[in-house]
Amino acid sequence: MKFETRSIHKGNHITDTNRPVVQPITLSTTFEHENEAGMLYTRAGNPNRLALEELVASLEGGKVAAAFSSGNAAGTAVFQALEPGSHIIAPDDMYHGLHNSMSILFKGIHEVSFVNMADPEEVKKAIRPNTRLFWIETPSNPLLKISDVRKIAEIAKNQKAILACDNTFATPVFQNPLALGADIVMHSSTKYFGGHSDILGGILVGKEDNEFWAKIRTVQRVGGAVPAAADCYWLSRSIRTLAYRMRGHAQNAMVLAEYFLNHPKVEKVHYPGLKNHPGHEVAAGQMTGFGGVVSFEVKGGADAADRLIKDLHLFVNATSLGGVESIIERRAAVEGPDTLTPPNLIRVSVGLEHSDDLLEDLDLAFSKI
Known part of the structure; x- marks a missing residue:
């Protein structure tokens, strides 16, 4: 299916016996044991959140997705999933909320080098033996710098490190970082996904359901920074357009x-x-x-x-x-x-x-x- 069609039909699961056209909001915080969907508690899983994750994973061309209560929570989950003592290479021009997350919340836990990610040679020079994550934001915020995803993906692969891309400005309508070599895509779904300045959220999409992704999923479920069912519903609704x-x-x-x-x-x-x-x-x-x-x-x-x-x-x-x-x-x-x-x-x-x-x-x- 083409992008526009998937935007409308993916993740729209109807289980209500009245057969509504749109999947309803499931507000219950808990579920009966041994239900068919395997639901237990809404922090661990909710029908609307699973629907949103399926939808965005499809649009980004990924295998898995994890929705969070904000873009900062989504980005921070990646840093939390890293082993302590990891080195991160990040843009010198990037969203200041995630910049603060790296430099303040993870001070003493990870090492961070902020460089001009638009210059692959500067990226190479910043590599250390413990470099585990390359974080790019393209276009960047607010200077609209462009990072060459393919080139940095090659650098990350040679380092056996993870490449994560903040795709908020481009959205999957205009750019698909996973197809260009990235391992993880992040969105502040507050922005274009929501599209009407009335929903707070964030989401990660993984190219593979691997060991690192399992750590991100653990951060999501145990940390509990998950979006409400209604927010997931409204995000899915907005993504249709x-x-x-x-x-x-x-x-x-x-x-x-x-x-x-x-x-x-x-x-x-x-x-x-x-x-x-x-x-x-x-x-x-x-x-x-x-x-x-x-x-x-x-x-x-x-x-x-x-x-x-x-x-x-x-x-x-x-x-x-x-x-x-x-x-x-x-x-x-x-x-x-x-x-x-x-x-x-x-x-x-x-x-x-x-x-x-x-x-x-x-x-x-x-x-x-």
Whole structure:
């Protein structure tokens, strides 16, 4: 089945005798012993969570999936599954929540090197004898850097290490890291999977159901950071329109990226769909679309960026991305004093409004700075 068809039909298991078209929400926290599905307790397994996991595994081309209560919980589960004393190579530009997880929660447990993952040679130089995990995020957050998944997969294989890829920005609509050589794919399902800024979640997909995956599953079931049945239901519902929403996000993002590229008050644009982006060729070789996030740097510094955001009406000044509404923020202000993000950089999660309206809103705001 094609992607759009699987999005609608995979994981939709009807056991209700009334034969509803959509699998109902199973809210029970416990199940009778010796039931046909082998359910015991909802932390260990729930029909809606299993349905969501089956659906996302299919879309990413993996054999197994594990859903969590947040994207941070999903990523952290991978770090928890590593043996203590492992060395992780991770991007110098990445989602700050997982950066903090690596550098704060696992301080003294694992060693971490943050490098430019867009440069395979820098990745090679960072390898240590105890390197066990290569973590990539492509496109990265918020600078939209592109990592060559195939090349880093080869490096990881030579090291007999695991390659995990945060695929949140691309989604399986535009990129399939497992097919490119990754072992694990991670998503903050809060973002494009949910698509409406109203569900918190995360999910991991494994290429193989192996020993390391068994450890991740143990972290999920014993640690208990699992999503509620209703959240799994709503995520499955939203994913049915994912392919069509992503096309709209990407189409609007390209319009805005070209607008920023030609605007006299913008000094730099970060979007892999632009041919002048340093990772454009790599992105074009591993992605079928360039996503819905654009970052740009405003002339005049942080103050000018803040004034621009304040004068916008359709763009919501908030943290997060992937919703149908356009969301904007000056990223360095959110990440804190240790951020490496330029202070004048604005990240835009381009929504599904009409692009003409978004451009008019931007024109008016730019005219005031």
